[in-house]
Amino acid sequence: MDPSRSGHRTGPYFTIDLHTHTTRGSADSNLAPRELIERAQAIRLDAICITEHDNTWDLKELVSVAAIHGVVCLRGIEVTTELGHVGVFGLDEYVGGIYKLDQLRKVVDRAGGLMIANHPFRYKLDPRFSFINSDHQTIDIEHPERAARLEIIEACDAIEVLNAACSEEENLFALKVARALNKAEVGGSDSHSANSVGVATTLFPSRVSSVDDLVAAIRARATRAGRGLLDGCVKPFDLP
Numbered sequence: 308m309d310p311s312r313s314g315h316r317t318g319p320y321f322t323i324d325l326h327t328h329t330t331r332g333s334a335d336s337n338l339a340p341r342e343l344i345e346r347a348q349a350i351r352l353d354a355i356c357i358t359e360h361d362n363t364w365d366l367k368e369l370v371s372v373a374a375i376h377g378v379v380c381l382r383g384i385e386v387t388t389e390l391g392h393v394g395v396f397g398l399d400e401y402v403g404g405i406y407k408l409d410q411l412r413k414v415v416d417r418a419g420g421l422m423i424a425n426h427p428f429r430y431k432l433d434p435r436f437s438f439i440n441s442d443h444q445t446i447d448i449e450h451p452e453r454a455a456r457l458e459i460i461e462a463c464d465a466i467e468v469l470n471a472a473c474s475e476e477e478n479l480f481a482l483k484v485a486r487a488l489n490k491a492e493v494g495g496s497d498s499h500s501a502n503s504v505g506v507a508t509t510l511f512p513s514r515v516s517s518v519d520d521l522v523a524a525i526r527a528r529a530t531r532a533g534r535g536l537l538d539g540c541v542k543p544f545d546l547p
């Protein structure tokens with residue numbers, strides 16, 4: 308890749324927006340696939356992952372368009388399960404029954420894929436909304452280690468510790484949980500429109516050209532969540 312277009316200006320990372328939705332596969336998105344790629348190039352993202360809700364699509368056409376723009380384009384799925392949203396890499400298609408977390412884990416394991424607990428604490432730290440938590444209990448933010456008991460955290464390989472559509476408190480708690488449990492850390496914008504693309508990212512230590520590369524790096528816990536790309540200075544997301 309031409310280094311001037313690789314995004315390395317922003318730091319020694321290969322920077323990926325791991326979580327985006329487009330009009331082609333997500334009814335709630337305003338972001339056309341080509342608009343996503345053009346935006347990714349403009350802000351110097353190295354790669355984007357398209358993670359539609361509960362479906363995936365043939366990326367061949369898009370991959371070639373993305374390559375012209377110097378952006379790697381990879382495919383995932385955001386699977387809606389009974390216990391929350393899970394970012395999945397390594398599946399070529401949606402498989403019936405994976406709305407059940409244990410079934411999803413089996414299917415993903417057979418495919419050699421990866422599961423990420425996406426925005427695991429969105430709206431879940433406010434005691435007024437504790438009824439949405441699976442055990443109806445308020446999550447105690449003083450005790451991130453107790454989140455290990457949450458089935459979705461236990462079942463996933465990685466935690467989305469930075470999601471651009473979550474509050475700072477929700478993201479920081481997710482990061483504390485990941486650190487307490489020694490889980491891999493990733494970030495993504497959860498973009499449904501162009502202006503938020505790249506606001507939250509995952510920082511990889513080296514080039515990622517395929518889903519296999521991506522899965523291997525996250526499994527090895529070699530990634531950090533990052534932000535600051537739009538300000539020209541990507542930094543790992545850390546505790547204050």
Ligand SMILES: [Zn+2]
Pocket residue numbers: 385392425426
């Ligand atoms: Zn989601």
Ligand SMILES: [Zn+2]
Pocket residue numbers: 326328385497
């Ligand atoms: Zn999403």
